[in-house]
Amino acid sequence: MPDMQPLISDFVLKLKRRKVEGSHAVARQTAELLRSVVSQHRMSSTNQAAALADAIHAVGEHLIAANPIELAVGNTVRRVLHIIKEEDISFTAVGIEGLSVTAVSDDECDSGNDDRPTLSAAVLASHARNALRAPSLQTLLDDIPVSTALTHSSSSAGDSDGKTAGDKSLKTRKLKHDVIxxxxxxIEEIDTCYDQISEQAVEHIHQNEVILTLGRSRTVKEFLYAAKEKKRxxxxxxxxxxxxxxxxxxAKELVEKGVQTTVITDSAVFAMISxxxxxxxxxxxxxxxGGVIAPVGMNMVALAAQRHAVPFVVVAGSHKLCPLYPHNPEVLLNELKxxxxxxxxGEFSxxxxxxTQDGTPLLNVANPTFDYVPPKLVSLFITDTGGHSPSYMYRLISEYYSADDLVVRRKSTS
Structure with missing residues (x-):
């Protein structure tokens, strides 16, 4: 894709130079770039979905390597890969359902018997999506005999070989259109995450409550704004x-909205948490x-909240949900500013x-960016899809990501 190379290189350079920071901005611009990659991709391979996924993989590995601490880049790449698989499976399921209906109609004309199971395209697509998810109690209970429908429908596939060749170009255009x-x-989900989260504010913030937060977060700000607008x-x-x-x-932004605000030092959190x-x-x-990577000092706040039995609530959009674990080698938990x-x-020059005698300087300054807060310290996650406990994160991951895409593949060096 020579037409896309300047755009990809420009975005990679922005990530390396930290000109694009923050999960929201990074996720949105990554999604826009990947949408352009899909629209410019020439789908000439026999396996259209696989060729498109390979193109996204190739771009994704460069974006992730440019700034590994911005996990939203990898999240967006994996979401797009999951979208490609879902759209391909849905399109295939619709085709299978059509073949099954045709075969049954022929039998009705010949013998009048209707012994074959027919499943709607929606049911087939839903069951196919479950194949992309990690095993769970819900997927085990969803026992749909798709294999039977596939067996019966395959008998009629041979009669439509002539049509298949003519439909390839149509499938290619429709797959690309559906993925775009x-x-x-x-992208719309990323843009509206603040509104979706803020709508839940009145369910969690009650009259005359005292709330503590650390630093500045746009999600927290919009969440508090929404509660204030509801006369809380x-x-x-x-x-x-x-x-x-x-x-x-x-604090300045909250005061301008009429919220009574008190600024405290980070070291006073434990004294005020009661x-x-x-x-x-x-x-x-x-x-x-279910653990979180948060601004430095957040683990101290979480420990103080646990000590005094104060709920520790995290508000975040679904684009911040990372399918990786902290112990994964490709996860960079921190960086030094x-x-x-x-x-x-000038004062300490x-x-x-x-x-020391071996040349090691006596004065070292460490300025880490993030803290890691384990899941046992988190009481509730409020996302744009509702409130969830830390133990429920695996279920959200199974809906947003495919197990095969948890680690973006590397191109062969041979």
Whole structure:
């Protein structure tokens, strides 16, 4: 795809230089780029869905490698791969259902018997999607005899060989069109996640409650705005979120909306947590085990909330749901920012000259970006699909991602 190479290279460069940061912006721009890749892809292979998936894999591995800490890139790539498989299976199921109906009609004309099971395209597509999901009690109970329908319908497939060749181009165009439309729905889902989450605010924030949050999160801000618009009266403690102090910006925005706000230092969280009814925070990513990657200092807040039996609630869009586990080798849990956020180089430049006998400097400055909060410290996830417990994350993963796409394949070096 030579026409797409400049766009791909430009987005890769933006990811490397951190010009695009934040799960929402990264996920949306990744989805837009992949939609362009699908629209420009020339589907000339016999297996159209596999060829399209290979193209997405090839682009996805470059995007993920450009900035591994932005897990939303990999999430979006895997969502698009799952969309391709679902659309291909749905199209195939519709074709199978049509063949089954034709065969039954011929039998009715000859003998008047109707012994063959006929399943609708929707049922076949639903059962086919279950094949993409991880085993669970629900999928085991969904016992639909698809194999019987496939066996009977295959007998009529031979009569339609002449039509198959003529329908390949139609299937190719329809598959690409359906995938592009589904990616458009994904982009709309990313854009509307704030509204979907905010609609649930009145169910969780009650009158005269005290809420604590850390730093600044747009999801948390919109969530609190929605509760205020519903005439909820509550108070917010905002931990400033050092060393970036984004909590100061959130406090200003809440005050402008008429929310009673108190700014506290991060070190005062444990002292103030006993006055709090609920902790509501935004995160960078939700892992498959229900743990979260969040701004630095969040694990301290979660431990304080657990010590005082305060609910620790995470609000996040479904594009932040990562199908990987923290122990996976391809997951980069953290990165270090510039030490200048913590220390002024001019004041401590003299300290840089002191070192041990082996040359190791005596002064080291660590400025990590993220914390990892284990699932046992999380009380509830509020996503655009509703509220879920940490133990339910596996079910959402089975709906959004295919098991084969959890690790993006690497191109062969041979």
């Amino acid at each position: 439309a589904a990616i458009g729905d994904l 009266s509550f108070r917010v403690f905002v931990a400033e979120g050092a060393p970036r102090y984004q909590g100061h910006a959130l 006055r709090v009814n609920m902790v509501i925070v935004g995160v960078h990513a939700i892992m498959a085990n 510039s030490p200048s956020d913590l220390l002024d180089f 003299n300290c840089m000259n002191f070192s």
